[in-house]
Amino acid sequence: MTQMQEAVDTVRTRTYSWPDPHAIAAALGRRSGVEMIQALERGELPAPPIMHTLDLDKLEYLGEGRCAFMMRAQEFHYNPLGTVHGGVIATLLDSAAGCAVHSTLPAGWGYTTLDLTTKYLRPATVASGRMRCEGSVIHRGRTTALAEARLFDERGRLLAYASSSCLLFEMPTG
Amino acid sequence: MTQMQEAVDTVRTRTYSWPDPHAIAAALGRRSGVEMIQALERGELPAPPIMHTLDLDKLEYLGEGRCAFMMRAQEFHYNPLGTVHGGVIATLLDSAAGCAVHSTLPAGWGYTTLDLTTKYLRPATVASGRMRCEGSVIHRGRTTALAEARLFDERGRLLAYASSSCLLFEMPTG
């Protein structure tokens, strides 16, 4: 197969590392959401493995109920159609929405994502450059929270949109 | 495809490779969806980069409008909560749903995902083992198609569910 031959001629290799994620898990619940996020932002807590795997490069705390992530679109994010896979985009949106919800939680509270509804508006490719994903809380109830997230390319155009519901709960102490 | 080794202390390092994805893009539109999927299944076309990045290990064609992907849950998929990131789960669901839709398209037709609504039912961890994600078409119209996908752990328990709409279009020839 000439096509396969061509592909074999142009193999790319990537090596990356990530720290043991247990340090993050251990801090969960003992600190408030804002404290956790700021510790991640300052690098006092290690970034979780998925951020290394997909090469997310920055978390920004924007005030209670608001967070942003940055990520450069790269070939290793690609689907068979030659664009950034929808799941990679969902990862950014889910991270920004979840982080926004987390930032509203006091110490001793946790959350779990119930759902993520993603709308794909424009394809993302390496030409999208360093993308920015902003999450913000729409509604914070006692047992659930609703957040939205928006993904922009480097020129500020909206690429994708998501809403996400989270279940909030008191963490078991001990 | 994946080499994992524990370095000093608790840093893990992973190296993986992927072939130039242009071969896949070149085949798109010239072959029917079923032909494309079967060529990917048999390894005649290289797996797209994201499958290497997240270590998806198999695509199965299950008949028109039905596809499955397999993936072992691993630490490098983890979010800060110590479970497989929702975006990784969305990647599997989106792949299975999109592939199911693709399998209904004749040569000369393409599709783009409009949305993906993911419901997270149980957390996935390394204990989930080799997960299986099945996609199937619910409705195939002339301009849009609707598919669903279900993710199961190795014991067959449902971990996540998604529905996805795709826009169908004739590809420009030439």
Next chain:
Amino acid sequence: MTQMQEAVDTVRTRTYSWPDPHAIAAALGRRSGVEMIQALERGELPAPPIMHTLDLDKLEYLGEGRCAFMMRAQEFHYNPLGTVHGGVIATLLDSAAGCAVHSTLPAGWGYTTLDLTTKYLRPATVASGRMRCEGSVIHRGRTTALAEARLFDERGRLLAYASSSCLLFEMPTG
């Protein structure tokens, strides 16, 4: 239940009635979901007001986790585009999905709908005839349940699809 008459020119007038809904609310929680649904099906409990307002004409219990509603598409359901309003379709889908979830609950348990994701596949008009909406549970957890619903026209063609998550809770006794 519904009287329709054409007045002079092109104004239509409709008169309908519904019983005080407090009887239904009083029975909630004291009976299991299946008992409630079967009492509604047999007419021992009055249909809720919205069923009279939109003229839903039948509830069928199809076994644990499965329910169906019937409704004839009528002009008074129409939006400005000359088709049955998407909200009327959502009412059917939400009713069938909610009822399917309710049928899995023991006495003393209640539920509330967290979300409804509706996909519109074909327009519904009076030509759609007596439509059938079937709901079924996809996943029943301890604190949440996921159900889907499908709306068919009289000829059996799929018009719309929805998935819905519900929060489950023990009802306060007293």
Next chain:
Amino acid sequence: MTQMQEAVDTVRTRTYSWPDPHAIAAALGRRSGVEMIQALERGELPAPPIMHTLDLDKLEYLGEGRCAFMMRAQEFHYNPLGTVHGGVIATLLDSAAGCAVHSTLPAGWGYTTLDLTTKYLRPATVASGRMRCEGSVIHRGRTTALAEARLFDERGRLLAYASSSCLLFEMPTG
């Protein structure tokens, strides 16, 4: 059955009218979205049947890409749980989102709703008073548009949220 007896004692009856909706359909496509909406707002075009059936009482044009509807919560909107049925809430959200999208269309263009994702945040009851539902466009592409809508009670508290995608198309002339 004493419960049924009680209900029979307290039957409510409602009579309402609506004009032939063909006048609205005839204007579609010949006027721009803004012209259509302003004609509906001023009462020059009759309100569509569903607005009479559910007693929506006002449409407001708030500028390109933004619309609002008002509706008083009433007993005839109720589900078996004793709150406004989720489908009635979806009707408001779908109307506001669709109207917002419509307001961006030139003469000769139409739209159809592909999906509506509704999040229920607080129950609506008659105590919610005159509710306000605001729709606004998030993204307006060439073939699709994405809008959101928010429902508030009379005191301004957020009751529900929705996002909706629409397919845009040139209407056949003639």
